[in-house]
Structure formats: structure tokens, C-alpha cells
């Protein structure tokens with residue numbers, strides 16, 4: 001028996017055999033009834049599309065102006081990055097860093113990392129560094145989820161300093177859409193990718209075994 005045929009229940013730690021699931025089935029723990037995993041072939045298509053859409057929306061949200069700054073009597077429209085730079089120059093470095101991480105760095109990391117594992121898996125192989133990338137996704141995920149809160153804080157701080165006026169243009173709507181898309185993306189449990197990866201050939205492992213037999 002291969003080690004990969006076993007699964008531990010995340011609720012009661014029971015060690016169970018892992019059955020292959022066909023479409024729309026889910027595996028439950030016979031001891032405590034917790035859902036272990038679901039069949040995710042249809043799910044994978046959908047999450048791939050939403051993640052790609054979210055990345056495009058993210059780029060739109062970042063590249064159009066979101067606030068109108070007024071510095072020394074000169075008004076200019078600026079993007080989120082520009083607003084963060086303005087915060088930095090107003091000696092609010094910590095706010096600028098926290099907002100940068102939660103609204104730009106972590107969501108972008110999660111989207112790119114997800115696409116990095118999703119696209120090859122959809123194509124039928126496991127990309128190099130697969131396990132490490134999945135762990136990275138689970139690490140940045142809790143931080144990416146507070147982006148809406150952080151955007152709110154940014155707007156409040158900017159308004160308090162009466163530096164700026166938020167402009168309801170493309171970028172703000174893109175952020176709204178991005179929030180909804182992200183809600184869908186975080187509903188996806190990256191652990192299911194491990195189960196799918198078990199059924200796929202690992203390129204490197206295959207090459208090695210081929211080398212051993214020759």
C-alpha cells in the first residue's frame with residue numbers, strides 16, 4: 001500500500017483509506033462525519049477562471065487613479081501606490097507598509113501562486129516546488145483577507161489628513177469587483193490540489209524512475 005492512499009481526518013485524526021471520487025461526490029469521515037474532501041474536477045475549471053479574472057481586475061484596480069491628492073495647492077489624481085507614497089511622505093510609514101502588504105503584496109502573491117499551481121495541474125502535471133507554493137498560499141491567505149478593512153483605513157487616514165478626496169472611477173469599482181472575486185477565490189481550499197496532484201504524474205519523479213530503469 002502506498003502512503004499517498006491514506007488520509008488523516010482533520011477533526012478526529014482517524015487514519016483512513018482515500019477513495020477515488022467521481023464527479024460531485026464528497027468523502028466523509030466514518031467516525032466523526034467531517035467532510036474530508038470533495039471531488040474537484042469541475043471546481044478546478046471555475047477557480048482557474050476566477051483567479052485569472054481577479055488578477056486582471058487587480059491590475060486595473062492598481063493602474064487607475066483612486067484618490068485626488070492636494071499637495072501645496074496643486075491637485076493631482078493618483079493610484080493606490082501613489083496614495084501610499086503620499087502617506088509615507090507624511091510620516092505615516094507604518095500605515096503605508098501595512099496597507100501595501102494587505103492590499104497589494106499579499107493578494108498579488110496569492111493570485112500568482114494560485115495560477116502557478118492551477119494552470120499546470122489543469123494541463124495535467126505537477127509544477128516544481130508545488131508543496132512549497134501551496135504552503136506559501138496558506139501562509140499569506142489570512143493577511144490578504146483584511147484588504148477591504150485596510151483600504152477603509154487608508155481612505156480614513158487620507159481623509160483625516162485632508163490630503164485627498166476618493167474619486168469614484170474605474171479603480172474604485174475594480175476594487176469592489178476584486179473584493180467579490182477574492183471572496184470566491186478564498187472559498188477554494190488549496191488542500192484539494194494535493195489530492196489532485198496525487199493522481200497526476202510528477203515530472204521529476206517520473207524522469208528519475210525512468211533513469212533508474214534504463
Ligand SMILES: [Zn+2]
Nearest residue numbers: 009012029032
Ligand atoms: Zn473524523
